[in-house]
Amino acid sequence: MNSCIKKEYQIIGFFLVISFFSMTSCRNNGSDYISYYNSVNSIDSIYRMKNDTLTAIKKFKKLFRNFEPRNDERMEEYENYIKFSDKYDKNFGGKKSLYKLIPLVAPYWKFKREDTDFFKLYKKYGIDSITVEQKVAEWKKSLNKQLIDSFRIAFIRDQAIDSTTGQQSLNNFRKNAALLKWTLTNYGYPSMQKIGLETEEGVFMPMLLYLNHMAQIEDYEYFKTKLVDYVRSGDLPPRDYVEMVERYVQINHLKPVYGVKSTDEEIIKDSANINRNRRLIGLQSFKVRRNITKEFLKNNSTKK
Template sequence: MNFYNIKTQNKTIYLIHIICPVLCLYLCACKNQNYILYYNKVNEIDSIYRMANKPEKAIKKFIRLFHKYEPKNQELTEEYKTYIKLADQYHKNFGGKKSLYKLITLVAPYGNEYKKLYPLCKKYGIDSLEANQKVADWKMGLNRALIDSFSIAMMRDQEGRPENIALVYKNIEKNINLFFWTFEHYGFPDGQKIGRLGNDNVFIAMPTLLSHMIGSKKYPEFRKKLFEYVKSGHCSPQEYALMSDTYDYYKNTAVRYSLRNNNQDSVRVNRNRKSIGLPSIKHSSKIRKDKFKKI
């Protein structure tokens, strides 16, 4: 081996020693991101756009947010879709095809909802056939074993209700054990893993399944684990809040995240909402009104 090869080899080894630790730190940082901070930032930006009526300022803040976090597209808020549509409207670069492919995948669990994106996709060179193929590819990547398990869990969840209480509680224990097994092997069974429709078009109503877990003795451990998935971005704050509120209601305490109970201290309720990434009561009400106005 000549001197030149030795020198090149040493330089390569040196670069590996420098780059690898930096890359590892970056990947760890991404893995350990707290999505409650993300949700609260989304709420802040959405407020700038929706309530302060400053869309161009919101676009800039969305760009910075999505550079730091892998985007979600939460129900009602639909922050990633909002960002892309606003950016297109104001002729800002949102990433073109690459970002639209990502949005199609995020919307894919909601049936034909992605088809509403056809006009925007066409504008950037993605025809309906390509969009359909993107969704078909997404479906191929779903976890069939989990779809089978949670289709059964959903049907089992309804057995015996409301008369056969013994059977209901027996099935709750089976389902909570399925959740813990899934957490251990696959993480949280979100829409990107199992979609929304199970076998034979059974609708997998995850919020309903989660809220029924309050009937188990293992619920405190389950709730703690679920909060970790809110932080990691796999369980939505809305799903966690519904489960948490159902438990607190039946324990005769305030329904902390409810929009309907006007007798509560709004400052305390909003603080509790923020602690899991939900918008304030006033902001949430505005989001809902805007959403249903469009339907």
């Protein structure tokens, strides 16, 4: 009898171990975009700081096998991978990869369509500008019209000035918080791949600004916890999430967490913790990010 019970426990234990490893592998199987962002940051430094573009290409290729690519602001990792690969005659997937890039740049199309090098690259692989424009139009049609209309109203409301106080209204922020909660429950995070960045009527809808105002109301703690899931899923860029947290820190005169709204003195005083926190959410160290920003601004000023 005892030996039977012992054998039963051994079998149960075996299945529990298998279950644990299955759950762990599911969590790590291409779903943790914080890991993705940290990999991008590491690869970015290989070509930006070490001038080793060929190694960066190999690492990018491996990364994009495991994750659907993003093309984050000022990093443009997927676009850089394609451009570098083309420059060094490395296979990046040709037309298939170029078509995959279009939805990632489509939210910024008003500016991107002025990039003549972008169209030259597509033409080189047999994709003309008319086809590119058609793909952007298809992307626009794929957006969630109900959400776009709801957030168009929310962004207009967000910027409205109270006639009595001359300030933006906390009640409006609360209404927008209710919309965001409803959206998370019914559609997930309202990313640019769901609502775009600007409506046809020209209403600008940057979620970074929207989240900034979530730091000023009672629902902040809910969003602080809940939205980390969407950073991990790749729907919410870390920088947008950090904007909300640091706004709360700033309003309440708390110790900096990520340092994006802090003075140089505050950052230097606690740089080890700040950089650790930044890595935990998928951001570069503060010093590296500052250098990237300087380079970005310099490159854009020379284009004008």
